Amino acid sequence: MSIRLEQKIKDFAYSQGVDVVGIAGPERLDGPPSLDPTYTMKGARSIISLILPMDVQAIYDFLGKKTPIPHWLDQVKKNQQMHRTCEFLAGYIRSLGYKAEAVPPNSSYRRNPYIYAVQPSFAHRFGAIVSGIAGQGWSGNVMNDRYGASIYIGTVVTDAVLESDPIRHSPRHFMDGF
Numbered sequence: 001m002s003i004r005l006e007q008k009i010k011d012f013a014y015s016q017g018v019d020v021v022g023i024a025g026p027e028r029l030d031g032p033p034s035l036d037p038t039y040t041m042k043g044a045r046s047i048i049s050l051i052l053p054m055d056v057q058a059i060y061d062f063l064g065k066k067t068p069i070p071h072w073l074d075q076v077k078k079n080q081q082m083h084r085t086c087e088f089l090a091g092y093i094r095s096l097g098y099k100a101e102a103v104p105p106n107s108s109y110r111r112n113p114y115i116y117a118v119q120p121s122f123a124h125r126f127g128a129i130v131s132g133i134a135g136q137g138w139s140g141n142v143m144n145d146r147y148g149a150s151i152y153i154g155t156v157v158t159d160a161v162l163e164s165d166p167i168r169h170s171p172r173h174f175m176d177g178f
């Protein structure tokens with residue numbers, strides 16, 4: 001039996017050390033401008049959303065005023081790892097005959113006449129929600145079952161029409177349940 005494209009994509013991401021991966025197809029991407037994958041790549045129809053956990057002890061050390069450095073280093077390391085993984089995953093999808101691009105985890109903004117505007121090329125938080133791997137939290141950040149809100153998110157866009165993963169929780173799951 002041949003392996004489905006969605007499963008191949010997930011298996012590749014798992015092989016890169018990312019254990020939370022979700023997929024959203026075209027019907028999930030009809031939303032606010034920052035959920036539009038075609039800003040990143042013309043013809044994009046689906047997205048793959050990935051999650052890496054933060055080093056939680058480093059957050060305790062930061063908030064406990066012990067030292068901020070481990071959290072800063074973790075942030076740099078995980079963003080780089082996420083960017084690299086998304087670039088590799090996009091390359092893998094291209095090797096299967098589709099178009100694909102990685103969205104940078106951070107510092108990628110839409111062109112705007114106001115030079116300090118921070119409207120992202122793609123909102124990773126919206127992407128994680130519509131891919132079924134995260135839900136809205138009170139802080140504005142999104143939360144995942146396994147890692148809570150202490151996560152970094154990455155996104156790959158592709159012109160492949162992929163089947164969406166199920167949305168497991170109601171929109172208020174983390175707001176009412178935590």
Ligand code: B12
Nearest residue numbers: 105118120122123124125126138140141142149151152153
């Ligand atoms: C701009 C930005 C910042 C700016 C914020 C400036 C500002 N005043 O808004 C600054 C530099 C301050 C910042 C800081 C941090 N950021 Co930041 N940031 C971004 C960035 C680049 C764009 C976010 C954005 O504006 N999106 C546009 C809006 C329209 O969409 P959105 O906010 O993503 O969508 C959500 C909200 O709009 C929300 N929402 C809309 N309406 C309403 C109404 C209510 C009531 C509620 C509750 C929510 C809500 O729903 C959407 C889905 O969650 C993203 C990367 C990206 N490209 O997505 C990272 C990102 C959001 N940041 C992230 C992180 C981790 C951080 C930090 C924790 C980093 C750190 N270690 O210090 C801090 C702290 C943030 C905090 N206090 O919560 C993560 C969030 C992970 C998560 N768990 O959600 C992201 C996704 C980066 C990543 N690749 O993982 N960030």
